[in-house]
Amino acid sequence: MEIIGKVLQLGTLTEGNSPRGPWKKQELIIETLEQFPKKVCLTCWGDRVNDANSFFVGQTIKAQIRIESREFNGKWYTDVTAFRLDLDQPVAQQPVGQMQQPNQMQQQPLPPMPPANDEYFASDNGDDLPF
Numbered sequence: 001m002e003i004i005g006k007v008l009q010l011g012t013l014t015e016g017n018s019p020r021g022p023w024k025k026q027e028l029i030i031e032t033l034e035q036f037p038k039k040v041c042l043t044c045w046g047d048r049v050n051d052a053n054s055f056f057v058g059q060t061i062k063a064q065i066r067i068e069s070r071e072f073n074g075k076w077y078t079d080v081t082a083f084r085l086d087l088d089q090p091v092a093q094q095p096v097g098q099m100q101q102p103n104q105m106q107q108q109p110l111p112p113m114p115p116a117n118d119e120y121f122a123s124d125n126g127d128d129l130p131f
Contacts, residue, residue, distance in 0.1 A: 003080075004062050004088055005030030005040060007055045028052040028082065030061065042082040051085040060088040 011027030026049045028042045042063055044052040055061055064084035069076050 001065050001067065002062060003030070003032065003040060003042075003065055004060065005032045005037075007057055007059050007061060008039065009057065010052060010055075011041070013049065024049050026052055028055070028085075030063070033060070040080060043079055044082050044085070048082055048085060052082075055085070055087070062086045062088040 008029045008031055011029065013024060013026045015022065015024040017023070023046065025043055025045045028044055030040050030042060032038045032040060042052075042065065063082045063086075066081045066083060067078065068081065069078040071077075
């Protein structure tokens with residue numbers, strides 16, 4: 001599967017040792033570019049950790065993902081693992097590790113609303129049709 005989204009932040013690095021050797025994982029949080037955007041936490045393992053660290057907040061990336069659910073003690077857990085990360089659009093702003101605080105983010109002002117046309121709403125010709 002493929003998912004495209006804007007980088008929001010990078011999670012903390014987790015490292016450990018297993019019988020098969022050392023491992024590391026890191027989470028990369030993105031926001032999809034849909035009409036109703038969703039935040040998705042991608043889990044990056046091994047060499048993908050270095051790939052995740054190379055992106056900046058605000059960049060649009062394309063990730064090849066694998067979605068897997070597993071049951072443990074009667075509860076289900078779902079992982080979204082990224083096995084390939086690519087830059088979709090170059091929009092460099094700042095490194096992921098240096099997240100802006102919400103009150104420091106630049107916000108665009110909303111455009112002014114057009115003046116209300118009260119004459120349109122005041123005319124009533126006896127029917128309930130809006131046109």
